[in-house]
Structure formats: structure tokens, C-alpha cells
Amino acid sequence: MAQIRFVGVRKAFGDVVIVKNLDLEVADGEFVVLVGPSGCGKSTILRMIAGLESITAGDLYIGDRRVNDVAPKDRDIAMVFQSYALYPHLTVRENIGFGLAVRRTPSAEIAKKVDEVAARLGLSALLDRKPRQLSGGQRQRVAMGRAIVRRPKAFLFDEPLSNLDAKLRSDVRADLARLRRQLGTTTVYVTHDQVEAMTLADRVVVLEGGVAQQIGAPLDVYARPSNIFVAGFLGSPTMNFIPVKVDAGTLKLDDGRSLELSAPAATATLGVRPQSLLVGTDGIPFGEVEVDVVERLGAESFALCRGGKQPLTALVRGGHQVTPGKPAPLALAGDGIHFFDAQGLRIEARA
Numbered sequence: 001m002a003q004i005r006f007v008g009v010r011k012a013f014g015d016v017v018i019v020k021n022l023d024l025e026v027a028d029g030e031f032v033v034l035v036g037p038s039g040c041g042k043s044t045i046l047r048m049i050a051g052l053e054s055i056t057a058g059d060l061y062i063g064d065r066r067v068n069d070v071a072p073k074d075r076d077i078a079m080v081f082q083s084y085a086l087y088p089h090l091t092v093r094e095n096i097g098f099g100l101a102v103r104r105t106p107s108a109e110i111a112k113k114v115d116e117v118a119a120r121l122g123l124s125a126l127l128d129r130k131p132r133q134l135s136g137g138q139r140q141r142v143a144m145g146r147a148i149v150r151r152p153k154a155f156l157f158d159e160p161l162s163n164l165d166a167k168l169r170s171d172v173r174a175d176l177a178r179l180r181r182q183l184g185t186t187t188v189y190v191t192h193d194q195v196e197a198m199t200l201a202d203r204v205v206v207l208e209g210g211v212a213q214q215i216g217a218p219l220d221v222y223a224r225p226s227n228i229f230v231a232g233f234l235g236s237p238t239m240n241f242i243p244v245k246v247d248a249g250t251l252k253l254d255d256g257r258s259l260e261l262s263a264p265a266a267t268a269t270l271g272v273r274p275q276s277l278l279v280g281t282d283g284i285p286f287g288e289v290e291v292d293v294v295e296r297l298g299a300e301s302f303a304l305c306r307g308g309k310q311p312l313t314a315l316v317r318g319g320h321q322v323t324p325g326k327p328a329p330l331a332l333a334g335d336g337i338h339f340f341d342a343q344g345l346r347i348e349a350r351a
């Protein structure tokens with residue numbers, strides 16, 4: 001069993017609390033992705049699992065063993081960093097086999113395991129090269145090879161793809177997805193990249209200020225964000241937030257329909273993803289805006305608009321003409337609409 005369990009874990013550096021009170025259970029074989037803004041404590045959480053950072057309070061278990069006081073080398077965990085941290089003077093073969101050599105594994109066994117891992121990662125032809133003779137993506141694959149060759153209980157990845165360009169990133173991301181299917185090893189993965197979080201994770205943990213704001217399957221978190229922070233963090237372009245007036249728990253829409261909100265406040269925040277706010281008249285009318293800039297992304301285009309009080313981002317459907325500087329009508333698609341109360345917490349709405 002290589003489940004990883006945080007029970008009320010707190011981490012403080014001096015007086016500054018970095019991780020507040022983390023309860024998280026990563027199941028055996030599960031792939032959990034930690035996302036959140038810079039400084040929210042992602043690396044600190046990984047480093048606590050690896051044993052590179054002490055735990056201020058609470059308990060951390062790997063399998064059935066409480067590891068708060070277990071040395072890093074005795075935790076049987078492999079960590080891959082953003083900076084590949086390869087040994088420059090060793091060949092690819094020696095870099096991958098290093099951890100085995102240190103553990104006095106017989107050299108024939110090392111050779112066999114290194115060959116297997118190199119084949120799996122497409123590195124067989126590069127085994128005699130030094131790291132400086134490799135591309136960034138190849139170096140990152142060597143770093144991954146070094147982690148998997150030991151067959152550890154768990155993998156920890158700290159933004160492993162962030163030094164790669166977009167094309168390589170998607171290649172290595174696919175390598176990772178494949179590896180993960182083949183090895184089925186428990187993994188905790190940190191990233192800033194939405195696509196990595198959405199595509200790799202069994203579950204995502206959205207962190208802010210050292211607090212897990214929401215934990216769930218990526219599509220569930222995307223579809224039902226539990227607060228404004230999560231709603232604004234996941235999804236690209238960022239969700240639009242618009243204050244709306246509510247009359248005794250009822251919100252009137254411009255097409256005459258009304259929505260019942262579960263919290264009877266006088267005001268609420270409407271959250272609508274740009275994909276559900278359309279330039280045009282195809283949906284619930286949502287006023288008129290001035291189109292400021294049109295961003296054409298290839299498959300789709302988004303209009304950055306000046307609305308009433310704040311800028312809005314809206315989807316431009318194929319074939320629809322928009323001209324920057326000109327007014328355009330907006331419409332709400334029925335789905336992808338969210339409501340939040342004054343504290344920023346999700347409230348439910350029904351027609």
C-alpha cells in the first residue's frame with residue numbers, strides 16, 4: 001500500500017503559517033495534482049512528503065507508516081523537479097542508474113533496468129550522451145527515468161514540464177500519461193498549467209494561502225466550483241464575475257424568466273465562463289457592450305469587451321462578425337452559469 005495521508009498537517013516557517021490544516025488522502029495508485037497561485041504552499045507540501053521539510057503539527061502517513069520523523073532516504077519516494085538536477089559529468093545511463101548504484105544493486109541488474117526504462121522513455125539511442133548533449137525534453141525524460149527506475153512507492157513531481165516549450169510540453173505530458181497508465185504508481189504532481197491539471201489528474205487540489213479550497217475530479221471542480229477563488233482559477237479564459245441584484249432570492253433574467261437562488265441575499269455574484277457568454281443574440285439577452293479587442297486563437301475567438309462596470313470576455317461563434325470599437329449584443333448560454341454569495345461561496349440556482 002502506498003497511500004499518502006495528511007491528517008491536520010500544518011507547516012510554519014517561524015511565525016508564518018504556510019500550510020494551515022491539510023487533510024488529504026491520496027489513494028494507492030491515484031494521481032493527484034496540486035494547483036494554485038505562486039507561494040500558496042505547493043512545493044512545501046511535496047517537500048513534506050519527501051521528508052525535505054519538517055512537519056510543524058499533524059501527521060503524515062505513507063502506507064500505514066507515520067513518517068513525520070522518517071529520514072528522506074527511508075521513505076522510498078522519488079521526486080522530479082522543474083530543474084532536472086542531472087549530474088552533468090555522468091552519462092544518461094549513469095544518471096538513470098545512479099540511485100540503484102548507490103543502493104549497491106548488482107551491475108547486471110542495473111544495466112537491465114536502465115535499458116528497460118530507457119526504452120520506455122525513448123532514450124535508448126542517447127544512453128552514452130552527457131546531459132549537455134540533450135534537449136530540454138530529453139533531459140526531463142532522463143530525470144523521469146531516474147525516478148521510475150527504482151520503482152518507488154510514490155512519485156512527486158514539482159512543475160516538471162515548465163521549462164519546456166509548448167510542443168515538447170505536450171509530448172512529455174503524453175509520456176507521463178502513458179507511464180502513469182503502465183506503472184500505476186501513486187503520484188502527487190504540482191503544476192501551474194491548467195491543461196496538465198485537467199488531463200493528468202484523477203483529482204485536483206486547488207490551494208490558496210495554504211488552504212485546500214476544493215478537492216475533486218477535475219471536471220467536477222470545473223463544473224461546480226465551490227467558491228469564487230476556485231471558479232476564477234480553473235478555466236481559460238478566466239470566468240467573468242458580475243454583481244447582480246436579487247429580489248427575495250429571485251433573479252430576473254432579461255428574457256423574462258427568473259431563477260431561484262438558494263441564499264436569499266440582496267446581491268450575488270454571477271459567474272459565467274467566456275465559453276457561455278456569447279457575442280450575438282443566440283441565448284438569454286445580456287445587454288450590449290463595446291468590443292475592445294478580438295483574440296483569435298485558431299479554433300475559437302474571444303472578444304474582450306467593455307461592459308457596464310467591468311471588462312467581460314465573450315466567445316465569438318464561428319461566422320459571427322465583430323469589429324473592435326463597435327457595440328455588440330451579448331447573450332448568456334443557459335449552462336455554465338454560477339452564483340456566489342457575498343462571502344464568495346457557491347449558491348445554487350434553479351429555474
Ligand SMILES: Nc1ncnc2c1ncn2[C@@H]1O[C@H](COP(=O)(O)OP(=O)(O)OP(=O)(O)O)[C@@H](O)[C@H]1O
Nearest residue numbers: 013016018036037038039040041042043044045192
Ligand atoms: N525555507 C523557508 N523559509 C521561510 N519561508 C519559506 C521557506 N520555503 C518557502 N517559504 C515560503 O512559503 C510559501 C510557500 O512556498 P512554496 O514554495 O511552497 O510555494 P509554491 O506554491 O510552490 O509556489 P510556486 O508556484 O511559486 O513554486 C512562500 O510564501 C515562501 O516564501
Ligand SMILES: [Mg+2]
Nearest residue numbers: 042043044158
Ligand atoms: Mg513551487
